[in-house]
Amino acid sequence: MENELYSIGKIGEMCKITKKALRYYDKMGILAPDKVAGESGYRYYSKENLLAVPVIKYYKQSGFKLDEMKEFLNGTTYDSFDKSFRKKIDELRELDREINLKIRSVKDWHNLIVEAQMVIENNICDVTVKYIESSTLIFLEQDFKYDYMDSIINIKFNNYIDSINNAITGPVIISFPSFQDKINGNCSKMRIMQETILKSKEELTIEFGGYMAIACYHIGSHETINETYKKIQQWADTHGYICSEECCERYVTDYWTTKNVDKFVTEILIKVKRKK
Known part of the structure; x- marks a missing residue:
């Protein structure tokens, strides 16, 4: 199971995400497939990549844009996390003020x-x-x-x-x-x-x-x-x-x-x- 690869369709089915979104994540450098098959271009993902999808969804739910997620997903320091999250909190508070207005x-x-x-x-x-x-x-x-x-x-x-x-x-x-x-x-x-x-x-x-x-x-x-x-x-x-x-x-x-x-x-x- 650790070495098993999942097709883009299977990933979409298991994680409730569209193929279009997965292709876009690949294009943005957020979630690349582990393997792209020859001329067919079929994308295959490992279990590790499969588990990245819920993390991406959570970042998205929290208001982070794809380019903001990239640093987190690729691994970063706690200090960088702290600064990014504080900045996002300030942005969301301002957004909340505008919406309530x-x-x-x-x-x-x-x-x-x-x-x-x-x-x-x-x-x-x-x-x-x-x-x-x-x-x-x-x-x-x-x-x-x-x-x-x-x-x-x-x-x-x-x-x-x-x-x-x-x-x-x-x-x-x-x-x-x-x-x-x-x-x-x-x-x-x-x-x-x-x-x-x-x-x-x-x-x-x-x-x-x-x-x-x-x-x-x-x-x-x-x-x-x-x-x-x-x-x-x-x-x-x-x-x-x-x-x-x-x-x-x-x-x-x-x-x-x-x-x-x-x-x-x-x-x-x-x-x-x-x-x-």
């Missing part, structure tokens, strides 16, 4: 799409009072010119996030100093806010929420959002609430998701307190 981004965006779909399907446009949980957001003060597309898909804000080596997720939230000025077309300032995936320096962030707010979804174009503000104001007056001047628009779905403005969903949030 992508998963978080896609999951958060999917949640917004589901939220918008439920709002539209159930026509949820009633005014309510709810507690807004506190969160820490990255922010940037900007001028506001009633150009919603430019404000939401915000190039300056995205460049700013890149400059601090961070990534954003969740809905864009824009805060306006006065909802009355905004309704009357006199609003010239805004604060764009969004959650970051990586931790930001404290001086770059702002606390959002942690209070009771009047909330109402607006379905459709941002150009008609004043109608929802007026509905909120009337509801507050009727039910004995005092609205603060500052207001926030939380863009559940917008230009980032669809070009159909009729499918936009925006949640208006205004801090409130009861009249005495």
